[in-house]
Structure formats: C-alpha cells, structure tokens
Amino acid sequence: MTEEFLHYIWQHHLFNQTVYTPEGSEPIEIISPGIRNMDEGPDFYNTRIKIGNTLWVGNCEIHVVASDWYRHGHHTNPLFDNVILHVVYKNDQPAINSKGVVIPSIELPVDNGLYQQYEKYRSIQTDVRCKDFIARVDPVYIAALLSKGIAERLIDRAHAIHQILEANHYDWEHCAMIWLGKAFGFKVNEAPFEMLMRSIPLAVLQRSAYNLQTLEALLLGQAGLLHENFHEDYPQLLYREYVFLRKKYNLTPMEGHLWKKMRIRPANFPAVRIAQLAAFLHKNPAFFQKLLEIHTGDQIFSLFDVTASSYWDNHYQPDQPARLYPKKLSRSAVLLLAINTLVPLLFAYGHEKDRDDYKGQAIRILEDIGPEQNSIIDKWRNFGILARNASESQALLQIYNKHCLLQRCLQCEVFNQMMTKKLYAF
Structure with missing residues (x-):
C-alpha cells in the first residue's frame, strides 16, 4: 500500500463505509474529505466530519501506518495541531499533536480489487499510461482536463514572469x-x-x-x-x-x-x-x-x-x-x-x-489561433485526443510534461474515470 493511493481513495470517497466506530470512541461520519493541500502542512484542509452529534471542520492527515505521524515529526510541528482526523491503513499507534491532544483516527477500508488494478496500471511502462483507454473517457472529462491543463500552464508562466517583473x-x-x-x-x-x-x-x-x-x-x-x-x-x-x-x-x-x-x-x-x-x-x-x-x-x-x-x-x-x-x-x-x-x-x-x-x-x-504541430501533439492525436486550437494544444503539452511524464496519474480525473468505470483492459 502507498500513501499516494490512500490520498486518491480518500479524495474521491472510494471507500465502502461512511460511518466508523474506532475502538473506545464515538462513531465518526465522513461528511467531506476536504481539499487536497499541495503545500506544506496536513494533506487535506476543510475536512468535515461528525463525531457523535458534533460537526468538526479542520485538517486531515493520511498515513499508511499511524506511527508515520511520529516518523514524519508531526507530533512536534504546530502546523499539524489543527488536524481533526488521522486516516490510516493500519492503526498501530495513537497520534498526539504538539499540545498533547490525541487525534481521532480511523482505518480506511480499501477495495483490494481496485488496488490490484492500480498496481497493474502502475506497471505499464510507457510515457502516457492511459493511451489505450483515454479515447473511451466521456468527452466532458477530457474537456475538464484540458481546462485544468491550460489554467495550470498559464499560472506556471505567470509565476516565471513575476520573477522577471520583481527583478x-x-x-x-x-x-x-x-x-x-x-x-x-x-x-x-x-x-x-x-x-x-x-x-x-x-x-x-x-x-x-x-x-x-x-x-x-x-x-x-x-x-x-x-x-x-x-x-x-x-x-x-x-x-x-x-x-x-x-x-x-x-x-x-x-x-x-x-x-x-x-x-x-x-x-x-x-x-x-x-x-x-x-x-x-x-x-x-x-x-x-x-x-x-x-x-x-x-x-x-x-x-x-x-x-x-x-x-x-x-x-x-x-x-x-x-x-x-x-x-x-x-x-x-x-x-x-x-x-x-x-x-x-x-x-x-x-x-x-x-x-x-x-x-x-x-x-x-x-x-x-491554431494548435502547434509537434511530436507531443502528434502523440495525443494517435491516442484519439485532437487539439482544435492553441489553448488545447498548450493544455496537452502541460498534461504530458507535468503529469504524464511525472506519473501523477492519481491526481488526474481521467484516471479516476477509467478506474471507477472500468474503462481499462489490462
């Protein structure tokens, strides 16, 4: 099991139960997993849970084993004091923050079949792992992926320009x-x-x-x-x-x-x-x-x-x-x-x-304006994804260079659609 896969399961709410009863504590209901935090600090923020009849809103931290909380130094880091839930695959040790407060924790149930499919997918040795399946994904999700790609690319460029501007x-x-x-x-x-x-x-x-x-x-x-x-x-x-x-x-x-x-x-x-x-x-x-x-x-x-x-x-x-x-x-x-x-x-x-x-x-x-013509855009065309304009070709370049080559599949909505709707054929 990997922490990255647990993030994926948690983010997309792909677990079987909605109410957990940790040993010796009140039932915990997951209202919302929250929003993934890509910066320093806990893994998810704005997580919403109910413990008994009380609604809690705060941060969530995820580990494969609960003792990773200590291996990663969270017990001495004030950034983790507002964690309201510790989500783990194996709960081998209670998590305590820097103020001495015990963090409520649950073991996340994982569909073993889904994890095995992910492991097969991860073993594919190619630059774009979804190339044989992506054409089967609903065009609505492809459009969303392209919108995300162009926004991400332009923001990356904006940050680079800001450095020149500041200088x-x-x-x-x-x-x-x-x-x-x-x-x-x-x-x-x-x-x-x-x-x-x-x-x-x-x-x-x-x-x-x-x-x-x-x-x-x-x-x-x-x-x-x-x-x-x-x-x-x-x-x-x-x-x-x-x-x-x-x-x-x-x-x-x-x-x-x-x-x-x-x-x-x-x-x-x-x-x-x-x-x-x-x-x-x-x-x-x-x-x-x-x-x-x-x-x-x-x-x-x-x-x-x-x-x-x-x-x-x-x-x-x-x-x-x-x-x-x-x-x-x-x-x-x-x-x-x-x-x-x-x-x-x-x-x-x-x-x-x-x-x-x-x-x-x-x-x-x-x-x-028209799309660029280069080897990467040609790859996508061969996979059944056509760039109709420069916005879409730029998005595809961003997705290829910043996601596919870095194998960030678990953060991709196309991958999520493929896995949950079983569009693959390994």
Missing part, C-alpha cells in the same frame, strides 16, 4: 522586453537571448528603437556577434556604431560563444533572429501597451508582420553571403511567439492585477 522593479515594459527576447531564442537559444535583453537598460533599448540600424548595432554588438575584422560594409558600419553605443552607455557585451549555432536551421541562426527582433522592436518600441489591446489571432499576426532589414535578405550571418531569401517571420514562428510570449504576458498581467478580463482575453486569443 525589474515591476516595470511591465522592461519585463515584456526580456520575456519577448527569451521567446525569440525558440528554445535552443532561450538563455542567451534572455541574457541579451537583461544586459541592456530599457531606456537604451527604447531610445535606439527609432533607428533600425542603431538597434541592430546595439543588439548584435551586445550579443557579442560583431567584430572589427568584417569585410562587408554593413557589418563594419554596425560594429563602429556599436563601439560608440558601448562607450556612450557603458555597456558590457556578452561572449559570442554563448550562442548555439550547430545543428540548427539557418532560419534560427542567432544573427537572423536578432535582426528580426530588432525589426519588431523598431515597429513596436512600447509593445506591451499594444499587447493589452490585442483580442484576436489576426491582430497578433499583424503585430508580428515584420521582416529583417534588407542586408539579411542574402545573409544568415554577418559577412557571409547566402542565397536570396527575405527574413520575414514565418507564420509558424509567429504562432510560437504568440503562444509563448504575448498570451503568457497578458495572462500574467491579469494575474498580478487581479483582472479576470485580461486572463479571459489571453485564453480567448489561444482559442482563436
């Missing part, structure tokens, strides 16, 4: 610039792009944004991608301009070797993405304010309708000519930027300001 004195425009820059790294160069945007004061960025050449010089120079040995005129010009900007603003450039260039598509080369970022900031020097006014996917594609300056039409790297190909942000790139930058920023702003309208606006934008 930049709650300046939303600067925070947005850093978050945007990180997204332009398209995973492979996320870290150096974030370093780049953190290395330039917001005022310097915005002052330089009105001249595209100056902005390219600033960004490429700070990225450590300019030097004095270029042969072509334009990169020489950019280098000279950056030398001036570096002295004027007392800037310290990054090390150029931090950028990853091996085994990536030319369209993702750092210099190209930086040139595209420069074009975007030139068009939108205070883009966070524009972001708050966006409501549709079409507005996003219009916002990101940018092409790097003409020098990059036949270059992927400075001083290295290539075939003619204008460096316009592709529709797939804009989709990823919208999903990973604009929507999280908008949701985070609503989260920080306690504005449900902005949070709802963020989700509606995701619902208005």
Whole structure:
C-alpha cells in the first residue's frame, strides 16, 4: 500500500463505509474529505466530519501506518495541531499533536480489487499510461482536463514572469522586453537571448528603437556577434556604431560563444533572429501597451508582420553571403511567439492585477489561433485526443510534461474515470 493511493481513495470517497466506530470512541461520519493541500502542512484542509452529534471542520492527515505521524515529526510541528482526523491503513499507534491532544483516527477500508488494478496500471511502462483507454473517457472529462491543463500552464508562466517583473522593479515594459527576447531564442537559444535583453537598460533599448540600424548595432554588438575584422560594409558600419553605443552607455557585451549555432536551421541562426527582433522592436518600441489591446489571432499576426532589414535578405550571418531569401517571420514562428510570449504576458498581467478580463482575453486569443504541430501533439492525436486550437494544444503539452511524464496519474480525473468505470483492459 502507498500513501499516494490512500490520498486518491480518500479524495474521491472510494471507500465502502461512511460511518466508523474506532475502538473506545464515538462513531465518526465522513461528511467531506476536504481539499487536497499541495503545500506544506496536513494533506487535506476543510475536512468535515461528525463525531457523535458534533460537526468538526479542520485538517486531515493520511498515513499508511499511524506511527508515520511520529516518523514524519508531526507530533512536534504546530502546523499539524489543527488536524481533526488521522486516516490510516493500519492503526498501530495513537497520534498526539504538539499540545498533547490525541487525534481521532480511523482505518480506511480499501477495495483490494481496485488496488490490484492500480498496481497493474502502475506497471505499464510507457510515457502516457492511459493511451489505450483515454479515447473511451466521456468527452466532458477530457474537456475538464484540458481546462485544468491550460489554467495550470498559464499560472506556471505567470509565476516565471513575476520573477522577471520583481527583478525589474515591476516595470511591465522592461519585463515584456526580456520575456519577448527569451521567446525569440525558440528554445535552443532561450538563455542567451534572455541574457541579451537583461544586459541592456530599457531606456537604451527604447531610445535606439527609432533607428533600425542603431538597434541592430546595439543588439548584435551586445550579443557579442560583431567584430572589427568584417569585410562587408554593413557589418563594419554596425560594429563602429556599436563601439560608440558601448562607450556612450557603458555597456558590457556578452561572449559570442554563448550562442548555439550547430545543428540548427539557418532560419534560427542567432544573427537572423536578432535582426528580426530588432525589426519588431523598431515597429513596436512600447509593445506591451499594444499587447493589452490585442483580442484576436489576426491582430497578433499583424503585430508580428515584420521582416529583417534588407542586408539579411542574402545573409544568415554577418559577412557571409547566402542565397536570396527575405527574413520575414514565418507564420509558424509567429504562432510560437504568440503562444509563448504575448498570451503568457497578458495572462500574467491579469494575474498580478487581479483582472479576470485580461486572463479571459489571453485564453480567448489561444482559442482563436491554431494548435502547434509537434511530436507531443502528434502523440495525443494517435491516442484519439485532437487539439482544435492553441489553448488545447498548450493544455496537452502541460498534461504530458507535468503529469504524464511525472506519473501523477492519481491526481488526474481521467484516471479516476477509467478506474471507477472500468474503462481499462489490462
């Protein structure tokens, strides 16, 4: 028996009896198991029970054996003094809190057949254990799972954005610039792009944004991608301009070797993405304010309708000519930027300001644009779960990465439906 499985049984009220009569005490009736606590402290809060004729409301702690109460140090921890019920599989010892009060306890009856089915399920060696059964689950529960997944993903992003916001004195425009820059790294160069945007004061960025050449010089120079040995005129010009900007603003450039260039598509080369970022900031020097006014996917594609300056039409790297190909942000790139930058920023702003309208606006934008196409979304499609829009594809990514891979099946409503309605076939 595992404590995690006991949590599952308790949370979903999957036990046979509703009234317990512990030896030497009054009957205990379970009114509500309470709400699972994912933070420090007892396992469930707002548990409601009746002991005799008295209603008790408080916390509940669960263990496989009652003596775990002492092994976990709860008897000396004041956080556990408001526990009103100790739920155990085997009651081998009374639980006493730090005030010397004996905690009422019950042995939780477990359906052995259900536990055996869980053990079989847990033995499945694959990343998504429910892949052969999930298509049989009522679509209502799939929809609920997707709603939970997208909310969880956006809240995770909001927490990450909050850290940047806090480090930049709650300046939303600067925070947005850093978050945007990180997204332009398209995973492979996320870290150096974030370093780049953190290395330039917001005022310097915005002052330089009105001249595209100056902005390219600033960004490429700070990225450590300019030097004095270029042969072509334009990169020489950019280098000279950056030398001036570096002295004027007392800037310290990054090390150029931090950028990853091996085994990536030319369209993702750092210099190209930086040139595209420069074009975007030139068009939108205070883009966070524009972001708050966006409501549709079409507005996003219009916002990101940018092409790097003409020098990059036949270059992927400075001083290295290539075939003619204008460096316009592709529709797939804009989709990823919208999903990973604009929507999280908008949701985070609503989260920080306690504005449900902005949070709802963020989700509606995701619902208005198409889903991503990647190997994880392909997996779900093969399992019979189709993402109809970006909100659903983001939810499926969250579920896969934060639940399936971590084997958090017992916390999933789909798993609960499969087990209680016997949708499996091991």
